[in-house]
Amino acid sequence: MPQHSPDLPPELLPLAEMPLLKRLAARFFGHGLSRLRAQHRASWLHGQADGFRSGHTAGVEYGYQEGKAEGLEQGRQVLLIRDSRSTEHPAPGVDDYLFDDWRLPLSAELKKRIKADVGRLLPAHAQPSSAQWKMIFSETPSTSVIAGAGAGKSTSLVLRILLLNHYLGFELDSMTVVTFTRESRKDFINKLMEVFALWGRPLGLKEARELVRTFHSRILPMVRSLPGFERLQAFENLSDRPAAGDLEVDSNPFDLRINDAQRKHLNACYHALHRRDGRFREAIKPLLRHSLQxxxxxxxxxxxxxxxxxxxxxxxxxxxxxxxxxxxxxxxxxxxxxxxxxxxxxxxxxxxxxxxxxxxxxxxxxxxxxxxxxxxxxxxxxxxxxxxxxxxxxxxxxxxxxxxxPMIWLDSYESAKRVLSSLAGDASAGPGFDYKVKGELASAPLLDCFVAAAGFIENLGLDVSVAVGQMVFARDDPDRFFFEALSLFWRALDDHLLDQSPPIMSYNRMFSLFGENTPENFKLLSDERLRPMSHLMIDEFQDVSPQIVSWIRASLREIRSRGPAMHVGRGAQRSSLLCVGDDWQSIYGWRGSSPKYFMEFNKEFPSPATSRVMLSENYRSHQHIIDAAEHIVRAAPAIAGKKAKASGEPKEVLPVNVLDRDDQGLAARLAEHYRNGDSILMLFRKSSDKLLIEDHILPIVNVDSRLPTEERRLKQLTYHSSKGLQADAVFLLGDCQHLTSSPYKNQVYRMAGLGKDGDSEPYDNAQKDETLRLAYVGITRAVKHCYWYVDSPDTQAANAPKASDRIPQGKPFFADLRA
Incomplete structure (x- = not known):
């Protein structure tokens, strides 16, 4: 039986499948009709139509099925080859920059004109170097300037302000220049007024003081602009003496001394809390026992x-x-x-x-x-x-x-009176006993200890109560009760101060009001009050604290979020930040400052574009002074690539002399330099050393103190107080050494994210580095001569790391004359 095609449409299958005899009869009968031409036309037409329709339908369906199958296969192959779309759906990135993407509009012609004016109006010794011009002409929103000791940064900062104001039309009230102390602020204001006058732009003292600020004098007007705080006083500025102008808002951020006006509030808060709070009384008892024990x-x-x-x-x-x-x-x-x-x-x-x-x-x-x-x-x-x-x-x-x-040993009748008043809880001078927190060098009145510990915690950008709640101490450690009492006292003190008329607030509290954790408070600030933060220039940035960094970043974010509307009709647009510092001169870690924010500037202050300038020329000291100081400090972590070079006329190079402690020999050498007309810095680590040495140099002190201030050539200061100063001859009395370990500071350092990951003693290790930086600061005050008198270490300090351990043998920049 013949096989029909498997592709034959279903409609034709019955004919093909008829029995053979019937199929032959049909063909014979059909052949005959065809020869007779016998056709029924209507039937034929109907059949033709039916056949056409059925064939067309069958063909279409057949073709559709085949085409669809073939098309889908081909289509799948094309999509697999050509479809490069990701199966993931990431969200858009976040623009976390503190600044808009903009550049300072400085053309080549303008730069040429400015350089010509500076060349004509400033003396030869004040002409900027190529590195200083790079700082002055920085066009990016953010700039970090690494300026070593004696780098001539002050003149460069003054010319930067002149560029923005005189040449680019930036209003002075859109800028803030920040210095760290009253003294440095006063010096900078005088230099600024002198240079502006040379350009025919007289700058009044009031105008200059509005521009050149300390951090403290900038935050106080911000808070005073808030409703109800118009007459707010800063706790740190309280005094029994009447305030003199805006000196009241210009305090030294590193002055820890408590005056009588401040102590009255501390005592009043203490006694009120002691009367009403049983938990506070219980926390005080073990402190009293420990102090008397x-x-x-x-x-x-x-x-x-x-x-x-x-x-x-x-x-x-x-x-x-x-x-x-x-x-x-x-x-x-x-x-x-x-x-x-x-x-x-x-x-x-x-x-x-x-x-x-x-x-x-x-x-x-x-x-x-x-x-x-x-x-x-x-x-x-x-x-x-x-x-x-x-x-x-x-x-x-x-x-x-x-x-x-537990034994209380009463040494005197007077100490017995203090114990009596302490037990009664009515000491007119406060708790009536001293305390020593582990890690501190000496004991102090309890409330002074409270202020110092709370200040350190808040400088790190932490809330005292929250930080205390995360601390851990041994069960019998009296510091456990100290910090419990501190938490209760500090909250009560904040409330007590705000209840005064006019209200009082600490600077740390003010900074926290406008920090990154409280951005909503900025909505209460007018554009006028915020605008001075638009273009910030900050000196000594290596000594900034986490608390201040949070305030700066929050201010810059708010300025950017307000957009162009904040600057309508003004020459100064957008915002910028220029920070000048030297991580080798970071010496205030004991107050909560950290060089981290300067060393990691790009990370801490994200910007679409930033500039980095290295001022490596030293206009103060000769090369041996520079090399000796840098050799000491290089053991501490630092910004890479730093190496200072003596600039200007070639100077006679003399080594730094290291000697055994000899007060009589020191006095004789100091007297010789004074007779020769040299300026002298006598730097000491302990106030007791100053008293001891004064017995030997009293004749010179008496002569010098009778001269007019500008003619005096002898200054006696701590190492820390000498920053920014210089002298022909510098005498360093005492080593730089880390003597203690501070359990609580190590804990809060970790809370603040400072130190290396996994470091159980980040604060102590930071302080070991700081001892080296302190020696660097002391040595680099010298222009010509430096003498370093080092004590023999006592038993307690024999194994403690100290800066003098870094004094090398066989180097020309050190002469080790110790026995």
Whole structure:
């Protein structure tokens, strides 16, 4: 049987599948009709139509099915080849820049004109170098200028202001130049007025003072513009003396001294809180006990070793000694003391029995009466070879080394009065006792400790209560109670100050009002009040704190968000930031500052374009001074590529002389330089050193102090206070050394994101670097001569890192003359 085509349309299949005989009959019959030409026309036409329709329909459906299948296959192949669309759907990026993408409009012709004017109007020694011109002509929204010691940055900053105002028409009220201290502000204002006058643009003192600011004097007007704060006073500026003009808003950010006007508020807040808050009272008790408690002595201390031998003898005479001391205190009207139960108890020391005089239930501590220094030191008991004072000293030493009970040792009648007032909670001068936070060099009145610790935390941009809540201390560590009390006190102090009339607020609180965590407050500021932050030029930027950085960034973001409407009708448009600094001169980490923000400038102040300028010429010192200072500081992390070169006329090079501490020899050498007409800086690390050396240089001090201020050639300052100064001869007294470890500062440093990841002691390690930078600052004050007198390290400090460890052997820029 023949096979029909598998592709035959269904309509034709019945004919093809007829039996063979029927199919032959049909063909024969059809052939015959065709020969007779016998056709039924209508049937044929109908058949033709039906066949056409059925064939057309079948063909269309068949073709459609085949074409569709073929087309889909081809289409799939084309899409797989040509479709490059991503299957992901990322969101648009965020423009987090602080500035618009713009450039300062400086043409080649304008630059040429400015250089010609500077060449004509400024003396030869004040002509900018090529690097300084790069700073002056920076066109980008942000600029960082690395300016080492003696780099001549002040003149460059003045010319930058002249460029913006005189040549480009930027209004002065759109700019702020920030200096760090009153002294540097005064010097810069004078230089600015002098240069503007040369260009025929007299600048009044008031106008100059509006432009040149400290951070503090810029934030206070911001806050005073808020409703209800028009007469706001800064806590740091409170004084019993009347304010002189805008000096009231121009304080030193690193002055920690508390005056009487400030202390009145601290004391009033303390006593009010102590009366109403039981938790605060409970937190204060262990602090009081700790402050009064006899301080421990190591058992290998020489005094302990010497007096251990007479322990048994001292115990035999102890009851009689107690009787004598109680009689002295009773006659002085200082015993008994309210709050101290006069109850003798025995204490065992190395197997021998000694006695206490009383017990303070509130503090759970025992009391021993001492020998008041106003009594006759020769007083002795009948039959005793030792004076009462000497017997008492032996007992005290033994208790310090071997007694582990909480013991309050009253050294004088006056100290007893302080204890009494402290226990009563009514001390007119505050809590009435000192405290020492771990890591600090010395104890201080409790409220002074509160101010210092809170200031450090807030300078790091942290809230005191939040930071305290994240701290961890050992259960028996008194610092645990100190910070609990601080948290309660600091919140109460803020409220107390704001309740005054007029209200009072700390500068740190003001900066936090306009920081990155409170951007909504900017909506309360007018354009006029915000506009001076548009074009910022900041000196000494290496000493900026996280708190200040947050304020600067928040201000710049707000200015950008307000857009062109803020600058309508004005020559100054948009915003810019130019920061000048030297990370090698960052020496205020103990107050919460950090060079991080200068070292990582591009990251901390994101900009569509930024410039970096390196001022490496030193116009102050000769090359040996420069090389010696840089050798010391290179062990600390620093901006890469720094190397200063002495500029100007060739100078005689002399090494930095390193000598053993010799106050008489120092005085003789200092006198010789004074006779030769040199200017002199005497720099010291401790105030006690100043007192010691003054005994030797008193004749020179007396002569110099009688001269007019501008003619004086001797200045005595701390290393820190010498920044920005210079002298022909510099005398450095004392090493730069990190002596302590601060558990709480290490903790808050980590909270603030400072230090390296994983570093458990970021603050301590930062301070070790800072000791090197402090030595760099001291040495680079010298123009010609530098003498460094180094003490022999005591036992406590023998292993502590110090700057003098970096003094090399065999280098021409150091002469190590120590024995």
């Amino acid at each position: 006899l301080k421990e002595l190591e058992r290998d201390h020489p005094d302990v070793q010497k007096r251990m031998a007479v322990t048994e003898l001292a115990a035999k005479r102890d009851e009689e000694l107690c009787d004598t001391l109680e009689d002295l205190w009773f006659r002085a009207g200082a015993w008994p003391i309210k709050g101290i139960e006069p109850n003798r108890q025995t204490v065992e020391i190395n197997g021998s029995q000694f006695h206490c005089h009383g017990y303070v239930a509130e503090l759970d501590a025992w009391v021993v009466l001492g020998f008041d220094p106003r009594e006759n030191p020769q007083l002795s008991r009948p039959g005793s070879k030792l004076s009462v004072r000497a017997e008492w000293a032996v007992k005290r030493t033994l208790f310090q080394a071997f007694c582990r009970k």
